[in-house]
Amino acid sequence: MIDAAPEQVCPRPQLVRQGWFDLCGQWDFAFDSDDRGRTDGWHADPAAFDRRITVPYPPESELSGVHDPGPHTVVWYRREFEAPPLAPGFRLFLHFAAVDYRASVWVNGIHVGDHTGGQTPFSFDVTETLRAEAQSIVVSAEDRTDDATQPRGKQDWRADPHDIWYQRTTGIWQPVWAEVVPYVHLNELHWTPDLVRAAVKCEGELSGSAANVRVVLRHEDEVLADQSVRIDGRRFSFDVAVPALRHGQDRMRLLWAPEHPRLVDATVEVHPERGPVDEVSSYLGLRDVGTADGRFLLNHMPYFPRMALEQGYWPQSHLAAPDVQALRREVELAKELGFNGVRVHQKVEDPRFLYWCDRLGLLVWGETANAYEFGPVAAERLTREWLEVLRRDRSHPCIVTWVPLNESWGVPDLALSPEQADFARSLYYLTKAIDPSRPVIANDGWEIAEADIYGLHDYAPTGSSLRSRYGSSDVARHTLAAVRPGGRRLVLGEVDPGCPVMLTEFGGLTYVPAEGEKWFGYSTVADATALVHRLDDLVSAVLESPALAGFCYTQLTDTEQERNGLLTEDRVPKADSTEIRAILTKPAKALPDDELRAFREAGPDQTKS
Numbered sequence: 001m002i003d004a005a006p007e008q009v010c011p012r013p014q015l016v017r018q019g020w021f022d023l024c025g026q027w028d029f030a031f032d033s034d035d036r037g038r039t040d041g042w043h044a045d046p047a048a049f050d051r052r053i054t055v056p057y058p059p060e061s062e063l064s065g066v067h068d069p070g071p072h073t074v075v076w077y078r079r080e081f082e083a084p085p086l087a088p089g090f091r092l093f094l095h096f097a098a099v100d101y102r103a104s105v106w107v108n109g110i111h112v113g114d115h116t117g118g119q120t121p122f123s124f125d126v127t128e129t130l131r132a133e134a135q136s137i138v139v140s141a142e143d144r145t146d147d148a149t150q151p152r153g154k155q156d157w158r159a160d161p162h163d164i165w166y167q168r169t170t171g172i173w174q175p176v177w178a179e180v181v182p183y184v185h186l187n188e189l190h191w192t193p194d195l196v197r198a199a200v201k202c203e204g205e206l207s208g209s210a211a212n213v214r215v216v217l218r219h220e221d222e223v224l225a226d227q228s229v230r231i232d233g234r235r236f237s238f239d240v241a242v243p244a245l246r247h248g249q250d251r252m253r254l255l256w257a258p259e260h261p262r263l264v265d266a267t268v269e270v271h272p273e274r275g276p277v278d279e280v281s282s283y284l285g286l287r288d289v290g291t292a293d294g295r296f297l298l299n300h301m302p303y304f305p306r307m308a309l310e311q312g313y314w315p316q317s318h319l320a321a322p323d324v325q326a327l328r329r330e331v332e333l334a335k336e337l338g339f340n341g342v343r344v345h346q347k348v349e350d351p352r353f354l355y356w357c358d359r360l361g362l363l364v365w366g367e368t369a370n371a372y373e374f375g376p377v378a379a380e381r382l383t384r385e386w387l388e389v390l391r392r393d394r395s396h397p398c399i400v401t402w403v404p405l406n407e408s409w410g411v412p413d414l415a416l417s418p419e420q421a422d423f424a425r426s427l428y429y430l431t432k433a434i435d436p437s438r439p440v441i442a443n444d445g446w447e448i449a450e451a452d453i454y455g456l457h458d459y460a461p462t463g464s465s466l467r468s469r470y471g472s473s474d475v476a477r478h479t480l481a482a483v484r485p486g487g488r489r490l491v492l493g494e495v496d497p498g499c500p501v502m503l504t505e506f507g508g509l510t511y512v513p514a515e516g517e518k519w520f521g522y523s524t525v526a527d528a529t530a531l532v533h534r535l536d537d538l539v540s541a542v543l544e545s546p547a548l549a550g551f552c553y554t555q556l557t558d559t560e561q562e563r564n565g566l567l568t569e570d571r572v573p574k575a576d577s578t579e580i581r582a583i584l585t586k587p588a589k590a591l592p593d594d595e596l597r598a599f600r601e602a603g604p605d606q607t608k609s
Helices: 250-254 324-336 351-360 376-393 418-434 463-470 473-482 528-543 577-584 594-600
Strands: 020-022 025-031 051-055 074-081 090-096 102-107 110-116 122-125 135-142 176-182 186-194 199-206 211-219 222-231 235-241 264-272 278-284 289-292 295-298 306-310 341-344 363-367 399-403 454-457 501-507 509-511 523-525 548-554
Touching: 051 074, 090 102, 102 122, 110 122, 186 264, 186 278, 199 211, 199 264, 211 235, 222 235, 295 548, 306 324, 324 351, 351 363, 351 376, 376 418, 463 473, 463 501, 463 528, 501 528, 509 528, 523 528, 528 548, 528 577
Parallel strands: 306 341, 306 548, 341 363, 363 399, 454 501, 501 548, 509 523
Antiparallel strands: 020 176, 025 051, 025 074, 074 135, 090 122, 090 176, 102 110, 102 135, 186 199, 199 235, 211 222, 211 264, 264 278, 289 295
16 A cells, blocks of 8 residues: 555545646635525625635634634535546535535536535536636535534534534535546445355445456455446445455464554456446455454454544644644654554544555544434434445545444433333344444443444442442443443443443543632542552553453543543643553553464554665
8 A cells, every 4th residue: 555645634534536736725715604695695706705715724723814713503515626627427525525504506606516514515516507717616514503503513502612522614624626427437335244154245336337357456466356347327345356365374464453454456447348447446445344252343353442532623723634744643642652453432533544554554433423302303404414434434444444423412311211211222123234244332421222233321429439330340330330430321231241341431631720710520549659659540441351342541632621531632641651652562461462462463564764
């Protein structure tokens, strides 16, 4: 896998064409708090835009150049760009990686489409709107703070951030870009490895029917597969045989894991009956994940996830990363501290972050932003957006678990309401129907209605408290059945003794705040020395438990007033990184012996390339 420079990573890194170009940068901008822009025709009135904004930073943030944190229900954007000349048989597509929450788009005054959902991408074919002179794009985005059925994650509904919620992210917050594509082209492309059958399932969708699709898979200089298939419809699904996986010992050199994140380069060509060929570059990881006998499995073997809660929030740019390099650096920082994974929390992270997790080797638990209120509208909104998340991200090898709900957010009466419990279960089974290759947790934290892993949130202040709840298998089973660490039942229904148990939120240590300081934390320490001591106490209790199959520490970085990161919000360690790493990487009692662990981790470490 060629290690692209950070600034060259495509916003859609697993379906890349040469003819893409960036449309971020300076745009015209206007607030429309009275929602009169549509009535007054702002989509065709350049004079309506009274300020400038730097896209893709939300207007609440400093890097946007607007830096207005006040709630504004509707915002408008406008920019001009030069479209490349289109040869016969080619089209121009306009892509938005994420716009929060409801977007409408015009090109040269013509309405090209709408999209609802603040975390997921959308695209429009704008070929028929193009004109000879410069092209204009206008975007209107509506983001209501008073609508609790709208999935918003940890964006605050109050004027000022409080407790664990932080500044809102309105409008465009991930890249805007465009690309030239052939008339018959790939709209979607998905990869699912199957190590047992020595194959990779290739799925996708064409913009037109009747074409030959050729797939070439390469690892370094070795061609692993070269296969062509005739496609008569738009949707397709076929297996690509990978003979090198049939050799049970030799396959180890090809497998993806955090310790050796080997990737397979893929080239896909679409040859229609008439017209130009569509050629895209992609990649995949040969690995599988699952659970058995109370353990998480990676490539058929027990593996102990050591994760950090990742908010994906920067002080100067909020949910948008300050630059592409920051996405790579976030992965590097987590690995340097000793984590082998992150639980991306209440947001759908930029695909380029997932690219670096794939490339550098970091497990990811995929989550989405939740709503706060339950009802038919809320259920429909979350389900629709969750399906788009699965469609976008299910080919990334780094993602090893799906989590559609967190701590009963949006289903506040989950333990008492059959409708809410049914909704949580339906998300579990819907996710398994779309992607049966990964574990799923319907609701992480507590009130777990259906799950392949029991993900528990327990902010016990001391290691002794954790040992009293998880110190042995019998004690852990009692905790699952009868103890309520967060004040709520942990498991709804019968406890499955073979289901792995993980502490997916714990710790939350913060320095004692200064008098009058606005802060939030679960437990306080006086200084860096005390932080290391308490961290060691808590993590040791987890690692000593034979009943726990992994952990997620709260959290990687500070986030505004939530001051419980191991790093500050500017990504500076609060204590010596070497000491933190030594604590987080100590042996876990639940791991297999050293010989098996060494076998699993065999191969060159590619994380520093």
